[in-house]
Amino acid sequence: MWSFVFRRFLVAIPTLLLISALIFGVIQLQPGGFLENMLDDPRVSRETVETIRKQYGLDQPAWVQYLNWLGKFAQGDFGYSFLNNRPVAGLIWERLGWTVFLALLTILATWAVAIPLGIYTALRRHGLGATVANFVGYFGLATPDFLVALLLIYAVLSSGGTNVGGLFSPQYIDAPWSWEKFKDMLAHLWIPLIVIGLDGTASIMRQMRANMLDVLTQDYIRTARSKGLAERVVLWKHAVRNAINPLISIAGLSLPNLISSTIIASIVLNLPTIGPFLYDSLLNKDQYVVMALLMFSAILLMIGNLLADLALAWADPRIRYE
């Protein structure tokens, strides 16, 4: 088991190196650059830009810049944000709290809704409830995040509500925690949960449903039933446990979504997550911020995969690493 984890780590290193080179290369290929954009302002002369270019070491050959960045990254120094005149790490850290909170909450809510619904629609394939759930599922898959967000905002506005974005009303954003602030947050939270979660809920529900339908026709289910086991035991102990297995690997893949999946929803709903920050940095070509966030995304994907594999081994006795 531990040797498996160790081997996975070893394999991850060259993969991450390759990814880092790709990320760096793509950023270098972008036309213009942060400093070029500065020239848009008539106050900035070409000489000023050259001075600043030297100051940041951007006048060196690309491979020197790459090695410098990589070396520092490995030591935990994620570089410097040109835009903010500050180290990247602090900037990411500031925005991490709400990002993780929202992502975990959404994943939790998604699973809590999707799995029972998936099981339900598989068992009552032709009932009214299943049809409605399926319809909502299709709708959730087909509508883009931002559209759902705009529809919800419109609905709130036309019913006279004021919670049309963000996680708090303006007066609570920088207020200390209180019961009132918590209630205010709950009044805001349902919109992002629906917007970010709808997509995932629909797809997990449909997968759970398909898995269940698969499993229910298997021989061992028939065997269990013919042994005279109670339907409850057959369903929960045998069918659901096996049907849920493939979803565990999906759960692992959802980790990097922490960074990238909420970009558009966060912009439209004005959520204080990493997403808009990444978007803004991309537009402004703030290269070290972008590279750090993309690297994190890759690392999270690897960690997520590893966790999924371990969870699978735990859940499925047929998988063993020894």
Add this chain to the structure above:
Amino acid sequence: MTIRKALWLLGCMAMGLAMAQPKVVSGYENGKPGGTLTMALASAPQTMFYYGAIDSAIQTLANQMFDGLIEYNYKTYQIEPALAASWTITGESKVYTFKLRKGVKWSDGRDLTADDVVFTYTQIVANPEAKGGDAGNFAGVKIEKVDASTVRFTLPKPAPAFIHYMRLPIMPKHKLLPFSQEGGKKPGDINNAWPTTVDPNEVVGTGPFKLQSYTPGQKVTLVKNPNYWKRDADGTPLPYLDRLEFLIIPDSQARVAQFLAGNLGQLNITGSDFPSLKQREVQGAPIKVVQFRALFGSPPHLAFNYDDKNPELAALFRKTEFRRAIQSAVNRKRIIDDVYNGLAELPGNGVAPVSEWYYDTTKLLGTYDLAAANAALDKLGLKKGPDGIRLLPSGKPLEFTLTYGSNSSTFTAIATIIQNDLKAIGVKANLQGVLAANLLSTGRGKDWDAILLGFGDQPDPELRTPIWKPGGDLYYWHQSTQPITPGGQPQFSNFLPWEKEVYDLWEKAASTTNFTQRKALYDRWQAIFAREAMVIMIAKEFAVGAVSNRYGNYIYSLGVIPGYNPVPIMYQK
């Protein structure tokens, strides 16, 4: 209390009043103190130090926290005293001497002195490595302290518009010295002053508000500066408002939604948001949508590359007759009606129509007339081919790319309208969208044929010298006039005759100090600009703002323009 003691006290108070020199703002309703106003920022501030970045968020915030030596009148845009109570211009407009307002204190209670002004201009503004500085305009300028409340700027050559640079915010020396060269640091280290994690008490200004807190990516809160130096007509200290909050909302739709929900008190909008908001106002929502003819703002223009890579196109683009023919195909009325929802006017040529420098070029702009445009192109010998596209002398079709800012709904719509009308006169324009932020770098490159771009208007034409003077740094449509080495002489041999004339007018205007004479020179330039269709100006957008009825004394807030800040007179009803 004895009478003598009372008299003594009264005397002291009179002395105090005589020493302080508050500026009285009159001509507006007297408001009542108190209240909070919430506004929006389109992006998170990158720093709390105005000169540390070119960033519209900190520029908006700095407008509330700092002042310049001069400022603009809210109605006329004329220069008025701010931190400088008075000034003299001597030595043929080369020596500017400013007397500081008495009794102005920083928000931490320290006195504003000439040292702060000298420090700001020598250590920050004229520092070429300060990212938000303005070193170019202060090259060779001698800045010195005459006495504790007098500062003198000595220019190497006359510059009649120099006074406008004096609206740049003055910074506290006692807080920023440790980041400066004078304090023993490298020139670039000034950019590290006041990062967004700074302790708010360190950010000290003379403006109406001071920093209270910043919640990353979400909100900036400012509170009233009790030491502010303005009063209303009744002598009540300004600002009226106790707090100013800025919510960080990148998406424009989300900003409108937050405004409609009542979470924002004021919002600057564009012509495209106007109908929905105006409709709500008419339906009785407690808001007011207000429009102003704008001085600032960037009117779009259509430019042709006089140095196009394709020599045939370059030769054509240099012909005034061609550009005027194209101008006849630009349907300004339709653009104003459809793209700006009527909230724009015919443009000036390099000068906003509302400016005192404006010369009426309406007649010279030509009218939308496709038949006339067709006839003019026929006259240039550009015959139509079998598919309706005109042919160049070489027999190739008259076809070029039109580059525009794809993430601006305004520019996209204008580009499409122009493309359509050009097609009707047998000219094929292929649209090429680039990010609006990259438009100017594209223009300053060589790889483009025609471009749709906007440059900001300023209160004095001289402030736009690099744009409109042939050979200037931003005279991008005719790059072969630009100097070979930076700072060198323009390449006069590549000037077109009328460009030489414009160049001479600008040279002369830059050393003329008499307003009437300068105005005559710039009038002449505007006429040439319009007649030659140097670039084709499209329209000048109005400034549109929306405000909740809870607030009084609302004047459109320009946001990023230093020296223009009407927020102190706003009050909550």
